[in-house]
Amino acid sequence: MLRLPPVAALGHLSPPLLGDRGDGAATVPAAVAAAVLLGAGALAVARHARRHHSALRTARQAAGAHPASGDLVVLPDPVPEAYALPGRPGRVVVTAGMLRTLTAAEREALFAHERAHLAGRHHLFLLTVTLSAACHPLLRALRAPLEYALERWADEAAASRVGDRRVTARAIGRAALAAGPDAGAPHRPGGVLAATAGPVPRRVAALLADERxxxxxxxxxxxxxxxxxxxxxxxxxxxxxxxxxxxxxxxxTSVEVAQGEAPR
Structure with missing residues (x-):
């Protein structure tokens, strides 16, 4: 871009002093194409970030309409669902349908799983991959393994918290079966993590295996x-x-030369 006269004029540069580093007929179009791609990537990132922020704001407003017990918010929704809603403060959102599905011990394991997501700020990992994929589509393949790794992280944290890996595995399996593949709470944003996401059978098998x-x-x-x-x-x-x-x-060094200064 320094070879473009308008850009060089902004920095008081002398384009001939930049040296002959290639054919201008090739470098200028390449620079313009790179600038267009960079601008498109920046717009895509801004659009995804705005969409993510809007979804979280809507979810927080929906959760704020119901009383909270500590960090726990219960939605009067018959569809079984539970997820970690980031924010200040972070909330564990669970529906009445999910509470009716699990036993008391399984509920504690589920809550511990979602609290692990909040404590580890796992949504930031997921958001980073989402924004990166907006710039580079090939990075979309990283989302699935990252989601699995974050869910396994929360699984192990929950198992350690409740002190029973079998109860944790049963809670995750029953919650996933109750939620179903297509179920979802109406106010659940797409960028949050839930215990029912990812390859649940692999996660349950990992919890039941003797990893000690x-x-x-x-x-x-x-x-x-x-x-x-x-x-x-x-x-x-x-x-x-x-x-x-x-x-x-x-x-x-090239800029110093183009400005007529001695290179440092």
């Missing part, structure tokens, strides 16, 4: 594999950061 046997060779191998993947990702991030710093330093 950390000395098992397969588990140790899994830990080693995850460490290798994490190391590879960190190396990629470090390489990208070094390349970005090098590009920024090169651009700074």
């Amino acid at each position: 046997a950390t000395g098992h060779p397969g588990v140790r191998a899994g830990f080693r594999g995850r460490r290798l993947i994490a190391a590879a990702l960190l190396a990629c991030v470090a390489f990208s950061a070094a390349a970005a710093l090098d590009a920024a330093a090169d651009l700074h």
Whole structure:
């Protein structure tokens, strides 16, 4: 963009002093196309963020119309549903239909699951992936595994809280069966997490499995594999950061030259 005369004039740059770094007939259209794509991505992010904010505001208004007991809000809705509603303060929203479906112990496990979502601010992870996918459609594939990981996080937190993995698994399974694949509370926003989301059979199986046997060779191998993947990702991030710093330093030098200054 520095090669475009209007942009160069804003910075009092001399385009010829930028040096010959390619054919202008190719770089200028590429810069314009990149700017258009960047603008489209920014608009998509703004649209998704506004939609998310509007949905949360509507859900909070609907929950605020009913009395709260601590962080718990009960909606007089016969459709079984429960979800964690972020905000200040965060709320655990549950319908009367869901309360009638579960036993007292299962309700406590369900509430602990939703409170884990609020405590871990899991909605921010999900929002980050949603906004990233708005810029880069290929990132949409990350949403499903992220939702599963966040639900498993909350499952384990709930099991630790109530002290019974079997009760937690039963609560999640019964809640999912009651809610059904197409059921949903009328005021539930699309960007929140619920205990009935994701591959429930896998989650229930993971809770019922004996995960305390950390000395098992397969588990140790899994830990080693995850460490290798994490190391590879960190190396990629470090390489990208070094390349970005090098590009920024090169651009700074070019701007100084174009302004008639001696390079630092």
